[in-house]
Amino acid sequence: MERLTKLEVRDLTLRFGGVTALDNVGFDVMAGEMFAVIGPNGAGKTSIFNCVNGVYKPQAGTIRLGDTVLTGRSPASIAALGVARTFQNLGLFGNLSLIDNLMLGRHHLMRTGMLAGMFWWGRAKREEITHRADVESVIDLLELGPYRRTPAGMLPYGVAKRAELGRALAMEPTLLLLDEPVAGMNLEETEDMARYLTEVRRRLGVTMILVEHDMRLVMDLADRVLALDFGVPIATGTPAEVQNDPVVVEAYLGGAA
Numbered sequence: 001m002e003r004l005t006k007l008e009v010r011d012l013t014l015r016f017g018g019v020t021a022l023d024n025v026g027f028d029v030m031a032g033e034m035f036a037v038i039g040p041n042g043a044g045k046t047s048i049f050n051c052v053n054g055v056y057k058p059q060a061g062t063i064r065l066g067d068t069v070l071t072g073r074s075p076a077s078i079a080a081l082g083v084a085r086t087f088q089n090l091g092l093f094g095n096l097s098l099i100d101n102l103m104l105g106r107h108h109l110m111r112t113g114m115l116a117g118m119f120w121w122g123r124a125k126r127e128e129i130t131h132r133a134d135v136e137s138v139i140d141l142l143e144l145g146p147y148r149r150t151p152a153g154m155l156p157y158g159v160a161k162r163a164e165l166g167r168a169l170a171m172e173p174t175l176l177l178l179d180e181p182v183a184g185m186n187l188e189e190t191e192d193m194a195r196y197l198t199e200v201r202r203r204l205g206v207t208m209i210l211v212e213h214d215m216r217l218v219m220d221l222a223d224r225v226l227a228l229d230f231g232v233p234i235a236t237g238t239p240a241e242v243q244n245d246p247v248v249v250e251a252y253l254g255g256a257a
């Protein structure tokens, strides 16, 4: 699948009753870019992801991945187009082993359905072997080998966040949405994650949107940054430009006060 795909978000508005979670938000993410979205709690960052992957239906606006309009499609069809995400609160099945969690991530790539699997044994078996090999390459990339058989619920927190990234990568995404990949991590775990994300980018070249409160990670990894406040875009630019923008500083200080 083509991994270098541009994302276009235009005039996106999302309301929940009286709350405007996203107010006329627009931005482009270039093919292969690492684009960050920052903003205080409740700014609308996760809501952008939920609009991109079809979980929320925006009242207005258009989202395009390459030539394909995503808005109006179901979450399953958007996932099948190669949009994968990690969750702010882990999206792993705690009772399943790490490797089974990653295999589940590939479900939409499997051509052999369950019924066909029962009758066309040979083909299903060959497919299973190919999928295992692809999952193993994700496990190698993220150095998750020692935890292969560990139930996801038993993984140390930092490793579980990495496994969550692995689950998304196992989907062979064209667009990867990362919702606070280092939330709750200590400095060492954060530095490890930064290294893995850099490696993912170098090796897979996948287009990424990073939502993160950790400004150091954003400064280190992002090409460009969009800052939101109460659903309104307040700045776009390089990490240094956005971090020093007085309106952005004010939005964060206002939140802290």
Ligand SMILES: Nc1ncnc2c1ncn2[C@@H]1O[C@H](COP(=O)(O)OP(=O)(O)OP(=O)(O)O)[C@@H](O)[C@H]1O
Binding pocket: 016, 019, 020, 021, 039, 040, 041, 042, 043, 044, 045, 046, 047, 048, 088
């Ligand atoms: N399903 C929902 N129902 C009602 N309101 C919602 C829903 N999802 C989000 N909101 C509201 O939309 C606004 C934006 O929420 P969102 O979760 O996108 O913020 P966020 O920037 O991801 O915040 P955080 O940094 O805390 O994760 C908030 O006011 C939130 O309460």
Ligand SMILES: [Mg+2]
Binding pocket: 045, 046, 047, 088
């Ligand atoms: Mg959020």
